Amino acid sequence: QVTLWLKKIYRNQPVPVYEVNERTVDILHDLMERNEARDRDISIVIEDMKHQEAEYDAETEEMKDNLKDLGLSLHSLSRKATRCLNDLVKSAMALNTKDTSLTSLFYAISRMTLELLETESENAEMRWELSNMKKNLMSVLMMEKQILEDIKKIEECQQAERVKIESRSHNLKFLRDKSLELKIRIRNAEEELIGRGVERSLTHEALVQSAEELVLLRKKVASMKKELKNFYDLPPVI
Known part of the structure; x- marks a missing residue:
């Protein structure tokens, strides 16, 4: 089928080698279908134009007959009448009417006026939709700008917080x-003092422990004093 179509296209010329x-057969087949569809459309348009031409010829003949019945001819019309007839x-x-009757002309004018009104209505609706789209677009752009600014502020805050965290x-x-270094130095100093004969109870660790025990003893003494005071406040037994 494709081969026959190619021979028809190239007629007496040899078909190029391919x-x-x-894939190539599918492409050529699709091209063939498109070409045949276009040929059919062209044939329909030609037939329609021939039909309109026949109608206009028939109308012309009818007009000639009418003029002849009135004792007139196209050549006998005045220039103004000829111009009006041409118009x-x-x-x-x-207007693409089937004839030049007033009914056909008025119908065509009404139809085109209605189409014009519909087109204007569609254009107005499209302008309204376009206006809304522009407003929505502006709103989205403003929102995007605000979001970008917020993101920038957040990133700046995060950067500042990151610097603080790193500093801390x-x-x-x-x-x-430093604490580890001091502990090591204190331990070394204590060992040196112990090596020189200083009692272990005078070392830093022992003193810290003694201070903690002293705090506990003070709390215990304070509690005992409170209980003793309560005992003294009791009435004497007679």
Whole structure:
């Protein structure tokens, strides 16, 4: 089928050599269908134009007969009448009417007026939709701008907070290292003092422990004093 179509297209000329495979055949087949569809459309348009031409010819003959019955002819008409007649024919062709009768002309004018009103209504609706789309677009753009600004502020705050956290982490590490260093120095000093004959009870660790025990003893003494005071406040037994 494709081969016959190619021969028909090229007529007496040889068909160019092409690679025959499924893809090329599909492409040529699709092209063939499109070409045949276009030819059919052109044939329909030509037939319609021939039909209109026949109608206009028949109308012309009828008009000639009418003029002949009135004792007139196209050549005997005045220039103004000829111009009016030509305008009437052009109007009928522009309005795509089947004849030049007033009924056909008025119907065509009414139909085109209605189509014009519908088109204007559609255009107004499209303008309204376009206006709404512009408003929505502006709103979205403003929202996007605000979101970008908020994101920038958040990133700046996060960056500042990150700097603070890093600074605190650095300070905490410094304090931990310093505390460890002091503990090591205190332990070394205590060991040195013990090595020189100083009692272990005078070391830093022992003093800290003694201070903690002293705090506990003070709390215990305060509690006992409170109980003793309550005992003294009791009435004497007679």
